Amino acid sequence: MNTAMFGSFLVGVLVMQVIPGPGMLFLLANGVAGGARAGVAVACGTAAGMLVHTSLTALGLAALLKAAPEALAVIKVIGGLYLLWLALQAFRARQQSVAIEPVGHGRRFWSLFGRGALNNLANPKIVVFYVVFLPQFVDPAVGNVTRQLFVLGGTMLLVGLVVDLQIGLLAGRLRGVLLGSRIFRQILNKITGTICGALAARLITAH
Numbered sequence: 001m002n003t004a005m006f007g008s009f010l011v012g013v014l015v016m017q018v019i020p021g022p023g024m025l026f027l028l029a030n031g032v033a034g035g036a037r038a039g040v041a042v043a044c045g046t047a048a049g050m051l052v053h054t055s056l057t058a059l060g061l062a063a064l065l066k067a068a069p070e071a072l073a074v075i076k077v078i079g080g081l082y083l084l085w086l087a088l089q090a091f092r093a094r095q096q097s098v099a100i101e102p103v104g105h106g107r108r109f110w111s112l113f114g115r116g117a118l119n120n121l122a123n124p125k126i127v128v129f130y131v132v133f134l135p136q137f138v139d140p141a142v143g144n145v146t147r148q149l150f151v152l153g154g155t156m157l158l159v160g161l162v163v164d165l166q167i168g169l170l171a172g173r174l175r176g177v178l179l180g181s182r183i184f185r186q187i188l189n190k191i192t193g194t195i196c197g198a199l200a201a202r203l204i205t206a207h
Contacts, residue, residue, distance in 0.1 A: 001148055002139040006155075009137040013156050017163040019191060023126075026119050027164055030112060031171025039168020041109045045116020047161040052121060054153025057130040058146050080204035082132060087200060090193035 023046060031039030064071050120126060130153070138148045 001151055002137075002142050005137045005139060006152075009152060010155065010159075012133075013159050017160050023120065024164075024167060027116075027167055028171050030115070031168040036169045036171075037109060038112050039171050040165060041112035042116035042119075043161060043164035043168045045113040045118075046120045046164055047157055048113070049117040049120025049126075050153070050157040050160060052117075053126060053130050054150065054157060057134060058149035058153060076136060077204060078132075080200045082128060083200035084197065084204075087193040087197035090189045 027039060027042050027046070030042045134149055134152045134156075137152055138145055142148075
């Protein structure tokens with residue numbers, strides 16, 4: 001791995017993981033309604049979904065880049081435009097309250113685990129995010145592309161699991177702050193837009 005690129009990747013992952021999105025709201029819904037055990041179950045299920053995304057991305061992208069090295073440039077441009085669109089959407093987002101439907105307290109751990117995994121796997125934006133985000137931190141000159149993608153994906157999985165576990169355990173306390181404050185949601189939207197815009201610029205201008 002390129003050490004400098006990996007450091008930048010780690011910082012980016014940490015920032016992106018703590019910004020609330022649909023996945024975090026899903027985790028909060030289950031954690032608040034079902035308690036800490038439900039939050040942990042959903043967090044572990046989400047990590048399982050990320051493992052599948054990592055494997056498919058690493059194997060698929062590695063094969064593609066080996067067959068057509070110029071495809072990386074195309075992926076970066078498309079990814080940059082997509083991130084730019086996300087940035088514009090974040091800046092234009094209206095600050096509305098988010099309704100959370102409670103989940104029954106009697107749900108079992110593995111049932112919630114499955115829901116967490118399916119919620120992650122069924123989100124097409126996550127697939128696009130993996131294909132867009134991981135390749136920009138791969139350096140074919142320093143090592144095997146497949147292994148680098150697995151390391152990057154595995155790092156994102158571990159960071160996400162740690163963050164999600166903490167959110168699941170503290171869901172009851174965090175719910176009021178994350179969903180009840182209009183100013184907080186405005187700040188988060190601007191942070192999201194700024195990060196997506198910066199990543200888009202980096203993707204489009206990188207050689």
